[in-house]
Amino acid sequence: MNIVTTLSVNEKKQNDLMSLFKNEAFHFFSNAVEPTGELKEADVVVTYGDDITPEMIKIAEKLKWIMVMSAGVDKLPFQEIKKRNILVTNVRGIHKIPMAEYTMGMMLQVSKHLQQVTEQEKSHEWKRLSMNELYQKNVCIIGVGAIGGQIAKLCKAFGMNTYGINTSGKEVEFVDEVGTMDRLEEFLAHADFVVSILPSTQDTKYLLTKRHFQLMQETSIFINIGRGDVIQESVLLEVLNEKLIGHAILDVFENEPLAKDHPFWGMDNVTVTPHISSITSRYLPRAFAIFEENLRTFKSGGKTLINQVNVDRGY
Amino acid sequence: MNIVTTLSVNEKKQNDLMSLFKNEAFHFFSNAVEPTGELKEADVVVTYGDDITPEMIKIAEKLKWIMVMSAGVDKLPFQEIKKRNILVTNVRGIHKIPMAEYTMGMMLQVSKHLQQVTEQEKSHEWKRLSMNELYQKNVCIIGVGAIGGQIAKLCKAFGMNTYGINTSGKEVEFVDEVGTMDRLEEFLAHADFVVSILPSTQDTKYLLTKRHFQLMQETSIFINIGRGDVIQESVLLEVLNEKLIGHAILDVFENEPLAKDHPFWGMDNVTVTPHISSITSRYLPRAFAIFEENLRTFKSGGKTLINQVNVDRGY
Numbered sequence: 022m023n024i025v026t027t028l029s030v031n032e033k034k035q036n037d038l039m040s041l042f043k044n045e046a047f048h049f050f051s052n053a054v055e056p057t058g059e060l061k062e063a064d065v066v067v068t069y070g071d072d073i074t075p076e077m078i079k080i081a082e083k084l085k086w087i088m089v090m091s092a093g094v095d096k097l098p099f100q101e102i103k104k105r106n107i108l109v110t111n112v113r114g115i116h117k118i119p120m121a122e123y124t125m126g127m128m129l130q131v132s133k134h135l136q137q138v139t140e141q142e143k144s145h146e147w148k149r150l151s152m153n154e155l156y157q158k159n160v161c162i163i164g165v166g167a168i169g170g171q172i173a174k175l176c177k178a179f180g181m182n183t184y185g186i187n188t189s190g191k192e193v194e195f196v197d198e199v200g201t202m203d204r205l206e207e208f209l210a211h212a213d214f215v216v217s218i219l220p221s222t223q224d225t226k227y228l229l230t231k232r233h234f235q236l237m238q239e240t241s242i243f244i245n246i247g248r249g250d251v252i253q254e255s256v257l258l259e260v261l262n263e264k265l266i267g268h269a270i271l272d273v274f275e276n277e278p279l280a281k282d283h284p285f286w287g288m289d290n291v292t293v294t295p296h297i298s299s300i301t302s303r304y305l306p307r308a309f310a311i312f313e314e315n316l317r318t319f320k321s322g323g324k325t326l327i328n329q330v331n332v333d334r335g336y
Numbered sequence: 337m338n339i340v341t342t343l344s345v346n347e348k349k350q351n352d353l354m355s356l357f358k359n360e361a362f363h364f365f366s367n368a369v370e371p372t373g374e375l376k377e378a379d380v381v382v383t384y385g386d387d388i389t390p391e392m393i394k395i396a397e398k399l400k401w402i403m404v405m406s407a408g409v410d411k412l413p414f415q416e417i418k419k420r421n422i423l424v425t426n427v428r429g430i431h432k433i434p435m436a437e438y439t440m441g442m443m444l445q446v447s448k449h450l451q452q453v454t455e456q457e458k459s460h461e462w463k464r465l466s467m468n469e470l471y472q473k474n475v476c477i478i479g480v481g482a483i484g485g486q487i488a489k490l491c492k493a494f495g496m497n498t499y500g501i502n503t504s505g506k507e508v509e510f511v512d513e514v515g516t517m518d519r520l521e522e523f524l525a526h527a528d529f530v531v532s533i534l535p536s537t538q539d540t541k542y543l544l545t546k547r548h549f550q551l552m553q554e555t556s557i558f559i560n561i562g563r564g565d566v567i568q569e570s571v572l573l574e575v576l577n578e579k580l581i582g583h584a585i586l587d588v589f590e591n592e593p594l595a596k597d598h599p600f601w602g603m604d605n606v607t608v609t610p611h612i613s614s615i616t617s618r619y620l621p622r623a624f625a626i627f628e629e630n631l632r633t634f635k636s637g638g639k640t641l642i643n644q645v646n647v648d649r650g651y
Contacts, residue, residue, distance in 0.1 A: 118469060118471045118495070119467070119469060122444060122447075122448070122467075122469055122470055122471070122494065123448065123467070125440065125444060126441070126444030126447075126448045126450060129437065129441030129444060129445075130441065130444075130445065132437075132441075133437070133438065133441045135441060135445055136454055138609055138612070139451055139454070142601065142607070142608050142609070145596045145597075145598075145601040145602075146610075147592075147593035147594055147596075147610040148610060149610050149611065149612050149615060150612065150615075151615050151616060151617050151619075152434070152437075152438070152612065152615060152616045152617075153616060153617055154433060154434060154437055154616045154617075154618055155437055156433045156437070174493060175493050175494065178489060178490050178492075178493030179437065179490065180433070277462075278462035279462055281460045281462075282460075283460075286457060286460040287460075292454075292457065293457050294453055294457070295456070295462040295463060295464050296464065297453070297464050297465065297466075297467065300464060300465075300466050300467060301467045301468060301469045302466050302467075302468055302469075303469055303471075304466075
């Protein structure tokens with residue numbers, strides 16, 4: 022079996038994989054452009070999911086399985102994939118710990134004015150500013166699944182009140198109140214923190230509008246760790262220029278990487294991070310653990326791989 | 337009854353107090369130097385506890401109760417207080433929420449390289465660095481009481497392993513393993529985070545030595561939110577210059593404010609904060625709630641005030 026990777030895998034891990042799966046031929050690349058010849062023979066492609074074009078699917082005429090080492094699969098050419106009946110799996114589930122830690126880190130950074138504390142430190146200034154607390158604050162989590170549930174768990178430990186939106190409105194552990202989209206406005210109106218973890222789908226694109234931010238408090242903090250297109254960037258810019266809310270922490274954008282001259286970079290009420298909320302030193306080990314288990318199943322002709330993506334639904 | 341405050345109380349709160357306790361005479365000052373005349377007549381002094389001198393106790397010949405709006409009472413002139421049998425109460429217990437939040441904020445700031453993320457943001461640099469996780473890391477809490485217990489609670493929610501030192505060795509909720517001082521070295525050897533919350537007493541002064549830091553890992557992070565004199569500052573400086581550990585987060589110092597030319601300010605492996613771990617917008621409201629309840633008891637001749645300090649023990 023020919024396995025092509027389009028993400029960089031360090032030498033140690035390459036050797037691990039080759040010794041774990043002695044009968045398979047691994048072709049390690051660090052991007053999807055180089056391996057044209059190898060793609061033609063590939064049975065499996067391992068990718069972050071943002072580099073696969075419709076043309077590549079055509080070239081990879083033997084391709085049966087795409088292992089996406091990410092949760093977002095919105096960049097995949099689903100039409101071609103569906104036509105060919107190619108299996109798609111992702112690594113959803115491994116994001117919840119790092120992304121929840123990132124979220125709490127950012128909530129605390131803003132609430133505790135830690136950037137200001139750092140500035141004072143740089144000028145050797147001993148000035149006792151007063152911080153805010155997370156305790157008893159309200160958080161509204163839009164898209165409360167595995168990741169949102171982990172955020173809710175941490176928020177509850179901090180004594181926060183948790184509200185969540187999902188498609189079913191069904192109860193979620195650690196979320197005080199769960200509703201479907203029709204309760205979003207109600208939840209937003211009293212939220213101190215609003216966290217969007219929505220993937221990019223037809224239903225979620227531009228789902229948030231200016232009106233939603235008008236409903237929030239002047240001090241509310243918006244955190245986007247889902248996908249950038251949950252709100253039109255020009256609208257979010259308006260919201261922030263008009264200071265409808267207190268602060269936005271943006272890890273995802275409509276166009277990534279964020280252009281060097283984008284106004285978000287320089288705004289006092291915006292924190293920009295380069296789509297890193299899930300990236301920790303433990304990300305790839307966890308992702309490869311899923312890949313390896315799936316590869317064993319796939320080799321033995323097993324039908325149910327971990328985290329199979331519904332190709333019709335797109336997630 | 338004459339009540340003298342030596343900390344600034346805003347006008348709204350002054351009016352609240354005067355209307356709550358109509359029969360008492362309040363004398364509001366923002367320091368302990370001004371109210372010489374008033375001190376002579378004072379029955380009660382409300383203070384942060386770091387401004388009361390032996391001379392002031394002598395002047396305040398009617399003084400019966402010192403309400404310390406802080407947890408640390410180590411700066412009080414206990415000899416004079418004991419001689420006169422003056423009651424001392426503090427506000428221990430109200431620190432646990434802000435101090436635990438500060439601690440998690442700092443653990444996340446260092447683990448997630450958030451200062452570096454901010455630097456990149458300033459130069460509009462989209463560079464995806466890899467962060468670390470708190471998940472499954474070990475924390476050793478030296479002095480695990482109310483505050484340490486709250487830190488342990490949060491650490492457990494993050495999936496960390498918690499170890500704690502206290503004087504009894506008795507179990508504490510959310511602490512996986514509790515020991516007395518004789519287990520400190522064992523706990524330190526595998527701790528990723530070491531948090532000292534020790535007060536300053538005869539037993540804790542210079543309790544930590546270079547040897548303790550030699551036992552820690554090169555990557556360990558030391559967080560001091562207790563009192564600065566738990567380690568001699570010159571020794572800590574040596575430890576950090578020799579990079580025996582990864583990072584120190586220092587909120588307390590042997591001499592505060594930290595001198596403008598102190599080397600700690602400029603060190604890459606040190607984060608200095610100006611003794612703010614407990615200061616949030618909710619600090620004074622909580623502290624006054626305790627004072628008000630105690631004042632009611634005190635007025636009615638009640639004997640047991642909240643948080644009475646053992647004058648012999650000094651805490």
